[in-house]
Amino acid sequence: MTNSFDKAIEMMSEAGTVAIFMHVNPDPDCVGSALALCLFLRKKGKKAFVFTPDTRTTHMIPEKIKFLPHFDLLNKCNEVIFDLSIAVDLGETGRIGDFALPLFYKGERSLVIDHHETFSDFAEYTVRDEKASSTAEILTQLLFQYDESAIDKDIACNLYAGLVTDCGNFFYECTSKKTFEVAASLIEFGIDITDITRRLTKDIDYNVYKLKIKVLSEARFFFDNKMAVIVFRKKDFMDTATNEKDTDGIINEVQNISGVLLSVSIAEVGTDRYKISFRSKGSVSAKECAEYFGGGGHFNASGCRLSGAFDDVLNRLVSVGKSRLQYV
Numbered sequence: 001m002t003n004s005f006d007k008a009i010e011m012m013s014e015a016g017t018v019a020i021f022m023h024v025n026p027d028p029d030c031v032g033s034a035l036a037l038c039l040f041l042r043k044k045g046k047k048a049f050v051f052t053p054d055t056r057t058t059h060m061i062p063e064k065i066k067f068l069p070h071f072d073l074l075n076k077c078n079e080v081i082f083d084l085s086i087a088v089d090l091g092e093t094g095r096i097g098d099f100a101l102p103l104f105y106k107g108e109r110s111l112v113i114d115h116h117e118t119f120s121d122f123a124e125y126t127v128r129d130e131k132a133s134s135t136a137e138i139l140t141q142l143l144f145q146y147d148e149s150a151i152d153k154d155i156a157c158n159l160y161a162g163l164v165t166d167c168g169n170f171f172y173e174c175t176s177k178k179t180f181e182v183a184a185s186l187i188e189f190g191i192d193i194t195d196i197t198r199r200l201t202k203d204i205d206y207n208v209y210k211l212k213i214k215v216l217s218e219a220r221f222f223f224d225n226k227m228a229v230i231v232f233r234k235k236d237f238m239d240t241a242t243n244e245k246d247t248d249g250i251i252n253e254v255q256n257i258s259g260v261l262l263s264v265s266i267a268e269v270g271t272d273r274y275k276i277s278f279r280s281k282g283s284v285s286a287k288e289c290a291e292y293f294g295g296g297g298h299f300n301a302s303g304c305r306l307s308g309a310f311d312d313v314l315n316r317l318v319s320v321g322k323s324r325l326q327y328v
């Protein structure tokens with residue numbers, strides 16, 4: 001932890017109007033953290049609002065997240081300037097969204113609460129803990145310090161949603177003693193952890209199931225099966241009535257194979273444009289792979305974007321995989 005909560009709490013205490021922002025391709029950690037923080041600040045008497053990356057719609061948010069308590073408060077705001085802007089779960093302006101960024105700067109003061117290893121400071125003050133499993137894990141501790149009595153069941157549910165998703169249901173290496181302690185403190189509020197966990201980490205749509213079996217049946221393996229690559233082509237999305245958002249988590253199915261140390265997912269998102277995800281085990285760094293191509297993320301889970309002809313993109317990824325796997 002590089003920062004204490006004191007300054008962030010002071011900034012929130014002094015603000016009357018607060019705008020909260022999430023990252024593009026919203027996930028349960030940024031949506032849950034943003035909603036929890038908004039609900040909490042409203043209980044503290046603030047005028048608090050949450051904006052999606054396009055500031056108008058929720059269509060980029062996966063359906064399965066929409067059960068979160070008070071999801072309908074997103075983008076409902078009649079203020080034009082704010083005492084304080086807060087970005088949660090993102091450390092770079094590039095991830096806040098082109099429409100949200102100018103609004104973020106309408107805040108007289110600015111704050112970031114984040115746990116990503118890749119960042120560029122862009123706010124007046126940043127609370128960052130790269131060791132935390134999730135932004136929700138950091139935020140829960142911050143809110144307990146700020147005013148435990150203002151935390152309620154709906155706030156706890158939103159926070160738990162972020163935490164349980166980002167730590168992979170207490171499985172990823174980012175899971176620590178603190179993760180369990182924070183989870184335990186949220187369970188005290190009587191939330192239904194089985195329901196939250198099932199909705200966010202287990203349930204899949206039938207269409208996504210069809211996409212999944214198609215893509216997995218065509219998985220490619222390299223270097224004595226130490227590296228796995230799955231590919232989502234435009235046609236796969238069309239054939240199964242799915243889209244890029246539905247690729248989430250499918251990479252874990254190949255990463256779960258014994259002996260696979262590095263997995264790569266290639267999703268075609270436009271003409272000769274690809275969204276790449278990496279997952280790694282042990283000493284193999286997914287983060288280094290992503291950073292090589294200008295992306296970033298965590299040690300074992302990262303991503304980047306690549307352009308070019310498909311065969312070229314595949315070859316570049318395989319050669320980076322080769323360079324990371326040759327000494328293991």
Ligand SMILES: [Mn+2]
Nearest residue numbers: 029089135166
């Ligand atoms: Mn997160």
